Amino acid sequence: MTDLPPALDELRPWQLVSSTRGANLLVARHRIDRLRHPRSGVEFDRTVLEVPGWVNIVARTRPSDDHPAGQLVVVRQFRFGTGRMSVEIPGGVIDPGEEHRTAALRELREETGHTSDRWTYLGSVEPNPAFLTNVCHHWLAEDCEATHALDLDPGEDIAVELIDWPDVAARVHDGTLAHTLVVSALARVVDLRGGY
Amino acid sequence: MTDLPPALDELRPWQLVSSTRGANLLVARHRIDRLRHPRSGVEFDRTVLEVPGWVNIVARTRPSDDHPAGQLVVVRQFRFGTGRMSVEIPGGVIDPGEEHRTAALRELREETGHTSDRWTYLGSVEPNPAFLTNVCHHWLAEDCEATHALDLDPGEDIAVELIDWPDVAARVHDGTLAHTLVVSALARVVDLRGGY
Numbered sequence: 001m002t003d004l005p006p007a008l009d010e011l012r013p014w015q016l017v018s019s020t021r022g023a024n025l026l027v028a029r030h031r032i033d034r035l036r037h038p039r040s041g042v043e044f045d046r047t048v049l050e051v052p053g054w055v056n057i058v059a060r061t062r063p064s065d066d067h068p069a070g071q072l073v074v075v076r077q078f079r080f081g082t083g084r085m086s087v088e089i090p091g092g093v094i095d096p097g098e099e100h101r102t103a104a105l106r107e108l109r110e111e112t113g114h115t116s117d118r119w120t121y122l123g124s125v126e127p128n129p130a131f132l133t134n135v136c137h138h139w140l141a142e143d144c145e146a147t148h149a150l151d152l153d154p155g156e157d158i159a160v161e162l163i164d165w166p167d168v169a170a171r172v173h174d175g176t177l178a179h180t181l182v183v184s185a186l187a188r189v190v191d192l193r194g195g196y
Numbered sequence: 197m198t199d200l201p202p203a204l205d206e207l208r209p210w211q212l213v214s215s216t217r218g219a220n221l222l223v224a225r226h227r228i229d230r231l232r233h234p235r236s237g238v239e240f241d242r243t244v245l246e247v248p249g250w251v252n253i254v255a256r257t258r259p260s261d262d263h264p265a266g267q268l269v270v271v272r273q274f275r276f277g278t279g280r281m282s283v284e285i286p287g288g289v290i291d292p293g294e295e296h297r298t299a300a301l302r303e304l305r306e307e308t309g310h311t312s313d314r315w316t317y318l319g320s321v322e323p324n325p326a327f328l329t330n331v332c333h334h335w336l337a338e339d340c341e342a343t344h345a346l347d348l349d350p351g352e353d354i355a356v357e358l359i360d361w362p363d364v365a366a367r368v369h370d371g372t373l374a375h376t377l378v379v380s381a382l383a384r385v386v387d388l389r390g391g392y
Binding site: 022030032038039045046047076077080082122123126128129130131136175179180183188192 | 207210218231236244275278319331336374383
């Protein structure tokens with residue numbers, strides 16, 4: 001059995017040698033950082049995409065006779081990365097100077113027309129620390145009700161759908177809910193084990 | 197109570213108007229797609245990052261007297277996006293023409309020196325369908341043992357660590373395991389509810 005190299009106390013941050021501006025990618029600002037390997041001293045260029053913080057919201061409707069456990073509010077939209085329709089929980093970009101809680105309330109209302117008086121913070125994750133600078137804050141909104149018309153940007157086209165709460169894990173397992181930020185938010189409130 | 201607009205049968209894919217090559221971002225190829233809004237007809241430019249498929253591996257060591265539930269094999273490394281040390285399950289890019297299962301076996305051995313004879317496919321997720329083209333395949337490797345030396349690229353500097361299996365959910369909740377692709381893989385085999 002091999003020991004686990006290298007020893008922990010040897011692991012050091014990389015030294016930033018230089019940083020070069022790249023293109024504005026619309027959703028991100030491109031930067032190339034040149035960094036020095038802390039062990040070998042060799043320099044490497046690494047891509048960094050500067051992105052603002054994101055929020056997404058696990059929105060559960062108020063229980064009713066028809067849906068005693070409530071329903072998960074999701075949005076269906078065409079996604080340009082995969083070139084396919086995608087079903088996701090609502091979410092979006094935190095505006096400059098905006099609190100992430102405020103962004104969560106705003107995105108839920110704008111994208112789904114739903115509002116809630118019961119908000120719980122579920123913590124944050126790093127969407128991809130390898131090349132993205134940001135975090136995504138997960139929020140839970142309970143007892144949601146459809147109270148507003150949608151308020152979409154000109155560049156959005158969204159349909160709101162509802163998934164019965166007991167079916168949420170199955171919709172992850174069958175790939176309907178495939179966005180990893182949706183999965184990591186749901187994992188805080190739904191047991192997602194299995195499905196393989 | 198407001199109805200949920202728009203109706204589902206009205207939601208249509210966006211039409212691709214044109215596609216423009218951007219810079220090579222090292223981890224991705226940048227592309228700008230011009231798409232026509234299916235409802236308004238207005239055209240919008242959208243960033244797409246063409247990225248190869250990824251894999252990551254939930255690697256659990258063989259149970260022992262000291263660790264009867266086994267341990268989760270993780271890697272600690274400096275991440276250039278967040279500029280911080282990050283603790284993650286092993287993973288990486290699928291090589292051209294490589295099967296994702298082969299990539300999972302390879303990445304586990306190269307990054308951690310561990311191997312396993314018990315592999316289970318946990319399904320795939322979309323890392324970010326809004327602007328990334330790829331999927332990430334999650335794999336479970338059980339009864340892992342440290343059998344090899346690490347085999348790192350010149351541009352990697354990694355320390356291997358072990359987390360007692362019963363502590364894994366707590367390490368997600370305290371933010372030690374913060375990478376959302378790590379969370380979505382773990383959610384298939386660990387109950388991650390709570391922690392907020």
